Amino acid sequence: MEISVKLPPSFSFSKLKGRGVWRYSEAIAGNYRKVITINEGGTPLIKGKVGEVYYKFEGANPTGSFKDRGMTVAISSAVNEGYKIVIAASTGNTAASAAAYSARAGLRIYLVLPKDKVAIGKIAQAVLYGATILEVEGSFDVGMKAVMKLYKDMGIVYPLNSFNPWRLEGQKTIAYEIAEEIRVPDFVFVPVGNAGNIYAIWKGFTELRDAGIIDKIPRMIGVQAEGASPIAKAIVNNLDTPQFVENPETIATAIRIGKPVNWRKAMKAIKESQGTAVYVSDSEIVEAQKELARTEGIGAEPASVASFAGYKKAIQEGLVDKSSEVVIVLTGHALKDPDSMIKSSARRILVNPDHLENVILGDLNAGN
Amino acid sequence: MEISVKLPPSFSFSKLKGRGVWRYSEAIAGNYRKVITINEGGTPLIKGKVGEVYYKFEGANPTGSFKDRGMTVAISSAVNEGYKIVIAASTGNTAASAAAYSARAGLRIYLVLPKDKVAIGKIAQAVLYGATILEVEGSFDVGMKAVMKLYKDMGIVYPLNSFNPWRLEGQKTIAYEIAEEIRVPDFVFVPVGNAGNIYAIWKGFTELRDAGIIDKIPRMIGVQAEGASPIAKAIVNNLDTPQFVENPETIATAIRIGKPVNWRKAMKAIKESQGTAVYVSDSEIVEAQKELARTEGIGAEPASVASFAGYKKAIQEGLVDKSSEVVIVLTGHALKDPDSMIKSSARRILVNPDHLENVILGDLNAGN
Secondary structure: OOOOOOOOOOOOHHHOOOOOHHHHHHHOOOOOOOOOOOOOOOOOEEEOOOOOEEEEEHHHOOOOEOHHHHHHHHHHHHHHOOOOEEEEEOOOHHHHHHHHHHHHHOOEEEEEEEOOOOOHHHHHHHHHOOOEEEEEOOOHHHHHHHHHHHHHHOOOEEEOOOOOHHHHHHHOHHHHHHHHHHOOOOEEEEEOOOOHHHHHHHHHHHHHHHOOOOOOOOEEEEEEEHHHOHHHHHHHOOOOOOOOOOOOOOOOHHHOOOOOOOHHHHHHHHHHOOOEEEEEOHHHHHHHHHHHHHHHOOOEOHHHHHHHHHHHHHHHOOOOOOOOOEEEEEOEEHHHOHHHHHOOOOOEEEOOHHHHHHHHHHHHHOOO | OOOOOOOOOOOOHHHOOOOOHHHHHHHOOOOOOOOOOOOOOOOOEEEOOOOOEEEEEHHHOOOOEOHHHHHHHHHHHHHHOOOOEEEEEOOOHHHHHHHHHHHHHOOEEEEEEEOOOOOHHHHHHHHHOOOEEEEEOOOHHHHHHHHHHHHHHOOOEEEOOOOOHHHHHHHOHHHHHHHHHHOOOOEEEEEOOOOHHHHHHHHHHHHHHHOOOOOOOOEEEEEEEHHHOHHHHHHHOOOOOOOOOOOOOOOOHHHOOOOOOOHHHHHHHHHHOOOEEEEEOHHHHHHHHHHHHHHHOOOEOHHHHHHHHHHHHHHHOOOOOOOOOEEEEEOEEHHHOHHHHHOOOOOEEEOOHHHHHHHHHHHHHOOO
16 A cells, blocks of 8 residues: 655645654644654754765664654554554564554554564563564564464454555655755665665655655665665666565664565665665674764664665765765664674773773873 | 853844754853764653653663763863863763764773673663773772872863763753743752752753743752662751762662762752752662553663652652643663663563464453
8 A cells, every 4th residue: 555645735844843753744644633652753864074974863763763753653543543452573673663652552562573583672672661572483574474464364453564554654754854954865875674664765755846845856775784685686686576585684683574565665766766776794784883883973773774884885886976965864773782782892991990090091102 | 160151141042043952052151163963962852641741851862861962062172172082980871972972073982880780782882982991890989989080190081970061061951952842840850870960950940040031940859769869868858968878779770879979069959949859769760660661652761760750759759749840851761771671571472473363362352
């Protein structure tokens, strides 16, 4: 299902009120008697130290990822339709977000997670919010398939996965915020997992262009992890359909997905925007996470920095010029996955508190 | 050292531009050739589901705590004064924040941390940002003393602890944001560790009142963890000076401080605002964290939810009326401390993905 939105002729950024996702409520399809919100969206667009690069830091959302933007709309929709039980398959971020919004709405939630493959921060969030956690052996895709089947069999359960079009309605506000703040960049880099987000952002820009608010749309660049890159490989090899990956593997657990349900939408967004896709190795992701933290001061989880790693690769491969205006979407907070952070090396020494100066003088004398 | 700020007569919320801490640059003491910012501040004020309660969610800052507000000012100050090396003792959040801003500024940073007493998310952040981590046996207070001594001995090292008045200049913007959004609440609840933040927030409100922008200031309520509550006990027992705690103990590691350096400032803020203080047990903190997550959908770390636990206690004890307008400052993100979240119980079961419906039907038949 795709939702088509035509902005009212009166739409203008200067007339909007409030902040975050619901600032753009005129643009969000559906009517909501009651909105379930935790003040998601309105995330910072952080200017990089060099060039015309901006980082859209989605880690600043309530549960630490962009998922909250979609969840406020989907959960509001579930509540308005009278559902009491919701379900989602997840690699972790959807789980954390769905659990938070369900808790706020008073809904019961079941989360289907791949056993032992979810970053610790995310599973801890699901626990804190009181979800029922159903673990399955295998990858996210096994859980996704189970949710699709259940949803068809049991109409009483509302599905929160990204085939749910209301989620994409919320996520598209990333584009609205970028356009309101800096108009239209040349490129937008987006990590691609289940592949809804790149489509949602493209949809947002397209709606604004169709309404004459902006005069063009950015080229959308999808970035996947090499071990889970069916869409990026299809684009690179100029194929019309992706070859799904049976056993996806990457340290970027949030995009460890072999059969993205939204692949058609993602490929449409990439093609119609004259964009492209790249894939990056796990070691490129690890390096990118460290570089982003140590030069820009920004901490993002591995799947998030895939977009930054993809940007670096696109520069290397001449796909993007260094002087281009670029937005890199950082989808989730570094705190989601402390184990990945701790892999960066740092000096860590036990010291005598009475003689801290010895360490510092030692460093200075060594010319460090 | 205290910094006195008098707002210019022309100050008006309606004339301000931008978002976050530097939106209030007219109110921030000091001149900055160059500002080191990661778009901190501008955090959501989330309306509670019941009554006139608002949660100021500082977890939405770049490194996940309110510390970023002060760090942008202190690091900008260090850079403008020409320092190349910075240091901070920390229970973890200051460390993460200082490391991020130092990385962005290109400064070398030493962090003095109590060994084995820092939540995993925070130590992981310090590692990711490439700080040199100096671990000491004992509590935060041991590290704090070491930094004070070093700072006096070695003028080349810039100290980032909260006796640094520039940090408090940044932190006071919490008050500016609250006042701009909802004017003046009756009470503001703040967790108290090293005790700078409650003073900073009070200072912000006081500056606005002195300039005639608001007509009163809220009553400031400090909340400490029972095992580390020298200030709260002094206030409760009507003493002029706190009795320091030699071996502070609490699961709320961010406020596990026995000798708060800013105790004078904190007690001044509490007394001059006609506020008070309360202390809460670890089990009240654990319960508050779970309740906040499961009713409001908000995830905050244990030290943060001390303020919510303190609010509940203040209601019980008749210190605050249920109908009062209250802001509860949640200082850090739940993701800072996944171990604390995971202690909340949740159902977690291994399931057959082909028969998810069995679990759900089982629950429904059991009347759950």
